[in-house]
Amino acid sequence: MADYRKQGDVAVLHANNPPVNALSYHVRQGLYDGIEAAEKDPSVKCIVICGKGKTFPVGADIREFASGSAKKFPNLIEVCDKIEACTKPVVAAIHGFALGGGLEISLGCHYRIGGTSCKVGFPEVNIGVLPGAGGTQRLPRVIGLKPSLDIITSGCHVGAKEALKLGILDKIVQGDVVTEGIKFAKSVQNQPLHGRRVSTMAVPDVSQANALCNSAMAEVKRKSSGLLAPVACVKSLRVAAQTPYKDGIKIESALMLQLMTSGQAKALQYAFFAERLASKWQVPGGASHATVTPRPVKSCAVVGGGYMGSGIVMCILNAGLPCILVEANQKFLDRGIKMIQGLYAGSVKLGKMSEQDAKKTLSLLKPTLRYEDLKDVDVVIEAVFEDMKLKQEVFGKLDKVCKKDALLCSNTSTLNIDKIASATRRPDRVMGMHFFAPAYYMKLLENIRGAETSPQTVATVTQLSVKIGKVPVLVGNCHGFVGNRMMAPYTTEAQRLLEEGAYPHQVDQVIEEFGIPIGPLKVGDLTGLDVSWKITREVSRMLGLDHTKREDVEPFGLYFPVRNALYEKGRLGRKTGAGFYKYEKAGSKVAIPDPLVMDIIDHHCREEGIDRRRIPPQEIYERCLYSLINEGFKTLEEGIAARPEDVDIIWLLGYGWPRYTGGPMHFASQIGLRRLYGRIEYYHNKYPDRDHWTPSRLLKTLSQQEHPVPLAQWGQFASTTSRL
């Protein structure tokens, strides 16, 4: 709703819909009625629109897009038009954020003022739509076409200073924005409104409109290939420059309708809420984010200053927390510090950080070679080499020196967290914190709860994860957890396809066309074929298998003859300039299909008596992606992942799965579970020896329901209880 009050001859309208004043039906109605009441009241001379609580409205209520309430009278266009048509001056007083529909409301106002820290923007592209309440038509009339193209197609927030410079804000004010808004409104109450109604203005300097729009169109197609919304934004802005407002708004609405009904908008809006759901955990027994109070974390330590460890240190420092970095020897410690210093220097050079801030942040870092220095820290994150023996050694040492209630976490990406915890006397305070590389950049944190991890440890680690800027997803303990476990069948199928008839570039092309930025074989080269070779050897050992014997490893999906042949020839990937591809030089990023690799593959097939066949792209697509999705369903049925949304967030934020499909589980719901199950069963029959094609029981059950079960209810069909 919107609260209406009068202060002298000023009517003040507060949008009131906590926590972010999203413009739900009742808020729109309140604003519309408020303007009407103020218009009718002869004692009112001017009006201020603002937001209750922490922000101005941040946009339309995204949930109303699916429910249909967004269309109810008055819709957002009607509210903006009502405000603009008012015969008394209306001032938007912005604090916090004015985003999307919130910014459209303020562009409907005759004046806009903002607090020093306010931000404005049109983030609609991020949820698959456009600023469809006149935003694409009004913004260019205020600030011109070029900056409007930048703001609307990027979805970026614009700070107060920049907004003032561009002309979005008329004034920046200090202190309480509503008080200042009232003062400002009084100062303009006798000014004519002619020239203040944005829809009546012309877009300034349209002589270059076509060239600007052509180049913006090329840019959005290059940057976000396959995304519909940025393309529609450019189209709508082109119209703004070439057409009167009354016609432009109709075209904007038509484009909005097309986007709203697209699968992309639904998937992106699903991802928006899934991301916010991720940190809301619950464990068996009922303890949850809502019931358990986290312990305060005032300082942290990281063990291991390699690529991952250094990145983790930076996340902690960036959050303003002191961090101790421990290494085994001076050489490694110096290397870690140098890496961290270099990355901050790079940020300063790029203008992302001031020199002073970089210095201040770095002053929070304390390097050491002595574990004893960790005695007072609240949380330690271990980031040493992925080796159980080494990790257990480290945890044993930490357990001895750290205070009793300190949490000990491991950045393992695959190893058994209970086994690591068994090296300590505090398994209730041990957890996995699986960061993704580069750790200072990637938003995902896969947090692993061991069998004995206490709810308070979960609460504390979740809170710390959010504080260091991550999206934490709580998962259960199993080999590879959720993300890497699903990765296994995907990479296995990619490699098995090579033996049957495909070449690396053919597999990667299909996956990249689907929208994953780097195909599985290029990822293999990036990670290093020696690294994956060693992992295969370690996993084989753990399972008591001889990794050199095909008959041992094949049934476990650990047989990678092409990779092994390349590894044996010293082709270790990008770093050696040769792997599944060749590269201009070691370290180069451009992967070039290599006839030598094709020969190696052909030779292997001849030796094994394999008749190579042409593999259609659809088969590549299904074998890589459907096997991965099937594994995702298995993590749900086993209670390793709590919700399908969690699986999706892990793949969206950790593995580059295209956001406009919503993630593997949402994508599965779009394919249709019956059809998906049928294809998985087909491959299971074709490759009965490959365990990852055994269809998930949960998927089977869901696919047999008479009507499609909404994704949010899939959990009710998982037979096993949660293993979180």
Ligand SMILES: CC/C=C\C/C=C/C(=O)SCCNC(=O)CCNC(=O)[C@H](O)C(C)(C)COP(=O)(O)OP(=O)(O)OC[C@H]1O[C@@H](n2cnc3c(N)ncnc32)[C@H](O)[C@@H]1OP(=O)(O)O
């Ligand atoms: C006829 C024409 C129709 C429409 C045209 C207009 C279209 C639009 O306006 S589309 C919406 C555009 N706006 C956005 O996309 C803003 C989205 N929100 C954010 O970016 C962030 O929430 C924030 C920067 C505004 C605040 O961030 P933060 O402080 O980190 O809070 P959270 O993100 O955790 O959000 C808190 C809480 O609010 C819910 N929420 C946020 N925005 C919306 C929204 N637009 N609609 C509905 N709900 C929203 C969010 O889900 C969180 O909810 P929970 O606490 O339950 O998790």
